[in-house]
Amino acid sequence: MSLSNLIQKNNIKHLASALGLFGAGFCFHKMVQPKPTVLPWIEKGTESDINPSKLKFIKTKNPKKKSKPEDLVFGATYTDHMLEIDWVRNSGFSVPRIVPFHDFVMPPGCCTIHYALTCFEGLKAYRDKNNDIRLFRPDRNVDRLLGSTKRLSLPGFNKEALLEAMMRYVDIERSWVPNKRGYSLYLRPTVFGTEATLGVKEPSSMKIFVIASPVGPYYKHGFKAVRLLAEDKYCRAWEGGTGNFKLGSNYGPTILPQKLAHDPKIFGGCDQVLWLYGPKKEVTEVGTMNLFGFWINENQEKELITAPLTDGTILPGITRDSILNIAREWGEFKVTERTWTMEELLKAQQEKRILEVFGSGTAAIVSPVKEIVYQDQLYEIPRNPSDPKAEMGPITKRLLDRIQSIQYGEVQHPWSQVVKKY
Ligand SMILES: *Cc1c(COP(=O)(O)O)cnc(C)c1O
Numbered sequence: 336m337s338l339s340n341l342i343q344k345n346n347i348k349h350l351a352s353a354l355g356l357f358g359a360g361f362c363f364h365k366m367v368q369p370k371p372t373v374l375p376w377i378e379k380g381t382e383s384d385i386n387p388s389k390l391k392f393i394k395t396k397n398p399k400k401k402s403k404p405e406d407l408v409f410g411a412t413y414t415d416h417m418l419e420i421d422w423v424r425n426s427g428f429s430v431p432r433i434v435p436f437h438d439f440v441m442p443p444g445c446c447t448i449h450y451a452l453t454c455f456e457g458l459k460a461y462r463d464k465n466n467d468i469r470l471f472r473p474d475r476n477v478d479r480l481l482g483s484t485k486r487l488s489l490p491g492f493n494k495e496a497l498l499e500a501m502m503r504y505v506d507i508e509r510s511w512v513p514n515k516r517g518y519s520l521y522l523r524p525t526v527f528g529t530e531a532t533l534g535v536k537e538p539s540s541m542k543i544f545v546i547a548s549p550v551g552p553y554y555k556h557g558f559k560a561v562r563l564l565a566e567d568k569y570c571r572a573w574e575g576g577t578g579n580f581k582l583g584s585n586y587g588p589t590i591l592p593q594k595l596a597h598d599p600k601i602f603g604g605c606d607q608v609l610w611l612y613g614p615k616k617e618v619t620e621v622g623t624m625n626l627f628g629f630w631i632n633e634n635q636e637k638e639l640i641t642a643p644l645t646d647g648t649i650l651p652g653i654t655r656d657s658i659l660n661i662a663r664e665w666g667e668f669k670v671t672e673r674t675w676t677m678e679e680l681l682k683a684q685q686e687k688r689i690l691e692v693f694g695s696g697t698a699a700i701v702s703p704v705k706e707i708v709y710q711d712q713l714y715e716i717p718r719n720p721s722d723p724k725a726e727m728g729p730i731t732k733r734l735l736d737r738i739q740s741i742q743y744g745e746v747q748h749p750w751s752q753v754v755k756k757y
Pocket of ligand 1: 695
């Protein structure tokens with residue numbers, strides 16, 4: 336082979352050996368580089384569905400050093416391994432494989448890069464006082480992921496099988512679950528189309544993967560109530576849209592309005608966007624959380640209120656569902672899922688009927704609200720009448736405590752599942 340031929344073929348290794356670089360004593364590159372784990376971009380399989388009993392495990396040869404829990408930054412550290420399952424049309428699912436954490440080599444024509452054929456989940460693994468690892472309602476996440484996958488015209492899969500593969504993955508990564516209350520191992524199951532095509536069509540292949548990242552509490556220095564910017568120009572979700580699915584395409588466009596909300600000219604800056612919807616300015620969600628109000632309603636009843644899941648503009652949060660269940664079980668006040676509007680919220684605020692307002696989601700569990708900015712006016716939201724300096728109201732706090740005590744296995748509850756030692 337001629338030298339130009341080699342360059343044309345971009346065959347650097349052959350070129351290097353032709354030039355003698357791989358000769359003994361001159362192989363600096365080879366000496367310092369650990370051998371990379373070469374994994375195929377897509378593994379063609381023949382299984383008709385996800386089959387966890389055939390799971391393959393390739394253990395990392397380079398385990399990472401774990402940092403102190405206090406130094407953790409959200410989404411910056413990953414564990415040693417990842418779970419991967421591929422699907423190819425007319426061929427099937429690959430066996431699930433737990434392999435060293437690695438990058439993907441993506442063809443530039445990959446449909447996901449162009450048309451956002453991707454969806455995801457977020458859930459956490461918690462360490463209890465017996466050193467067991469627990470997941471909180473993981474079946475709900477797998478269920479929601481399946482719904483999102485189908486919305487993207489990607490094929491369905493056996494939910495129990497994916498859950499089992501995930502459990503085995505968490506079992507392998509159990510040493511990564513921090514041993515501290517408020518800390519956890521964040522799991523990010525993701526599904527995306529892998530076909531290299533510029534055609535806007537149903538992809539002929541997809542990848543399911545799960546990565547994990549140890550995380551600290553959302554509020555490092557204790558819960559801080561947030562200021563919201565009620566947003567009626569930009570819209571997060573709409574009837575007939577995809578706001579009720581966790582699709583990647585729902586989130587990218589929210590970053591600009593979120594950035595604009597931080598503008599110091601808006602009362603020194605707002606923390607989060609309160610998403611309003613439609614001509615009635617319906618109160619929907621906050622940032623990437625569901626929103627709850629606890630108030631005295633027009634009939635003078637104490638009521639916990641949140642938007643309903645009926646029109647597709649609300650993400651069916653698992654924390655949201657848990658809060659509704661817990662509050663109904665308490666039976667101390669009315670619990671209502673119905674459309675509520677900015678007008679109702681502001682009227683209640685003027686009439687001093689608002690008791691507490693908070694967001695809910697896996698990351699923070701609850702996020703208390705202290706102020707809402709709407710049409711250049713700042714409205715204060717009470718939290719605790721007996722302690723004006725409190726960051727969180729008593730109902731918000733009780734819900735947080737109840738959910739955390741289930742997540743960390745301090746109370747027995749069917750929502751908390753111990754991860755088996757396989
Ligand atoms: C993920 C998410 C939530 C919260 O869902 P959880 O299951 O409680 O974590 C709420 N709203 C939006 C828009 C979300 O993406």
